[in-house]
Amino acid sequence: MDLQGRTIVITGAARGLGAAMARRLARHRPVLALVDIAAEQLTDTAAACREPGASVHCYGANVAKEADVCALFDAIVRDTGGVDALINNAGITRDALLLKFQDGKLAGKMSIEQWQAVIDVNLTGVFLCGREAAQRMVEGGRKGCLINISSISRAGNMGQTNYSAAKAGVAAMAVTWAKELARYGIRAAAIAPGFINTEMVAAMKPEAREKLIAGVPLKRMGEPDEIAHTVEFILQNDYVSGRVFEIDGALRL
Secondary structure: OOOOOOOOEOOOOOOHHHHHHHHHHHOOOOOOEEOOOOOHHHHHHHHHOOOOOOEEEEEOOOOOOOHHHHHHHHHHHHHHHHOEEEOOOOOOOOOOOEEEOOOOOEEOOOOEEEHHHHHHHHHHHHHHHHHHHHHHHHOOOOEEEEEOOOOOOHHHHOOEHHHHHHHHHHEEEHHHHHEEEEHHEEEOOOOOOOEEEOOOHHHOHHOOOHHHHHOOOOOEEEOOHHHHHHHHHHHHOOOOOOEEEOOOOOOOO
């Protein structure tokens, strides 16, 4: 896919991986539809993307709400003429152990609220955005690409029953979509990042960060732009579809 002039939707684009993806793709001068829970949070990302010549539109939407997502993609098509690619990046964490016992007594457990919040955004939100983006691609006769941001936690991670379940789900959805949508010329793939140097990781205690880094064979965290580079590769290589790319410094061997 030649990215110049193509409409690329990025959810969760205000910061972290989403912002890094937007900045890298902006070099190709696409039409970027940046999405976050509130449009005003996208100001900095939008400004950075306009500098190299990208056309930028900002939208506020709750990806967990079907009405919001349908209205979002209607607005994107109205404003830009269609959809060529979607990067399903929006996500949250609500970590907790499934059960926590102290001295033989239950001291805590993952609440249904913690479970549902993550499933709603990280799984249902990806489903809704993927469905609506694909519909607009087919209706517009545009051969596009869907990319879901998974995580190496999809294999299971302590304290993340909700997050691991959702990230396994979005990886499986990408493979399913690749098979279902190929007939329309639509590709789908997923990226499963390892420990990446985002704002959330930067806020961790130094000793916790060092412990994480020690477990990575490359002995460093990944940078957001390295995940963005993978997005760029998937979009540009028209024979890539149905695969999950683990970008983790060999952490998951």
